[in-house]
Amino acid sequence: MERRAFRINGFAVLLGLLVLLAVLAWIALTGGQVTMIAAAVVAALLLVVVGSGFVVVNPNEAQVVQFLGRYVGSVNDAGLQWVLPFTSKRRITLRVRNFETAKLKVNDADGSPVEIAAVVVYRVTDTAKAAFSVDDYEEYIAIQSEAAVRHLATSHPYDSHEDSNTSLRDGAEVAAELTTELVDRTELAGVEVLEARITHLAYAPEIAQAMLVRQQAAQVVAARTHIVSGAVGMVQLALNRLAEEGVVELDEERKAQMVSNLLVVLCGDRATQPVVNAGSLYA
Missing domain, CATH: 3.30.479.30 (Band 7 domain)
Known part of the structure; x- marks a missing residue:
């Protein structure tokens, strides 16, 4: 489970380190040879110890901090940060x-x-x-x-x-x-x-053509079903209007013939050619 690692603003630590190094330099200059050597050793130790704790965290990134193989926390505050010295850091991006x-x-x-x-x-x-x-x-x-x-x-x-x-x-x-x-x-x-x-x-390419034919067939069936449904409704409407307005009286045989002709015209996939009957309707 993620937890926040101990951290201090890196610029504050850097400023403190510079102040300490300046004090050690003044002590070394004002003291003897032994004091100068001691100040140099302390300065080197400070640089190594404090410097190992600096880490730069970029925006939308995190640094996973480990100390001797143990997870001590994560730092996701952007900028220069200072964590425990002698720790290893691993960058993890938080970007989408x-x-x-x-x-x-x-x-x-x-x-x-x-x-x-x-x-x-x-x-x-x-x-x-x-x-x-x-x-x-x-x-x-x-x-x-x-x-x-x-x-x-x-x-x-x-x-x-x-x-x-x-x-x-x-x-x-x-x-x-x-x-x-x-x-x-x-x-x-x-x-x-x-x-x-x-x-x-x-x-897949090996069946793409066959599946295309099947899809086309399914679309044709769906379209024909819709056409037939509409044609039946139109025929029913025509018969009802003829009966209501008394335009012509048709027996069952002539109704069946009319229904057949209308369905052929409405459901056919090609244009129909009209045939004019010049004689008697029952001829």
Whole structure:
């Protein structure tokens, strides 16, 4: 768990160190040879001890401080800081970062091979976990992101066959599910996943043409269904208007013939040619 390390403003410590060095220089100049040597030794020790505690922290960065292998805290205040001497420091960036997975080839829930890739937006929120819970948090994020994308692709079909099913093409729902899974997977590394979205989704090249034909057929069926539904309504409206206004009285046989002719005209995919009957209607 992250905690704040002991730190002092580096400029204040630097000013104090300069004052001490000035005092030691005055003592060395006013004393004898032994005093000069002693002052030089003390000055060198001060430079080594105090100087080892200085650290520069950049904006949106943190320094993880260790003393003899023990974690003593993190410093995330930007500027020149002074921490305990003889400590090691490791820089951890707190900036928002992007990671895009490679194009992965996996089988969707229907068993069809698809190519899928995603982009993950994240940032470090716990520097202690990022530094010590995993070997390399960036590599950890990359591997977990690819694993989550593979799991997502195998859990949903490319296209939804029923309105109640979620497909990989449902951008908002799929992004929310992927983000939730990555939040659970990356919590160990002290990382907060802000957003995860699919950036590439396509059928694999070996079945892309066949899937295109299937999609076109599905669209044709959907369009024909809509046309037939509208045509039936128009025929019903025409028959009702003829009956209400008394334009003509039709028996059941002529109604059936009229319905057949209207449906041919309305549902046909080519323009129809009218045929004028110059004789009797029953000829």
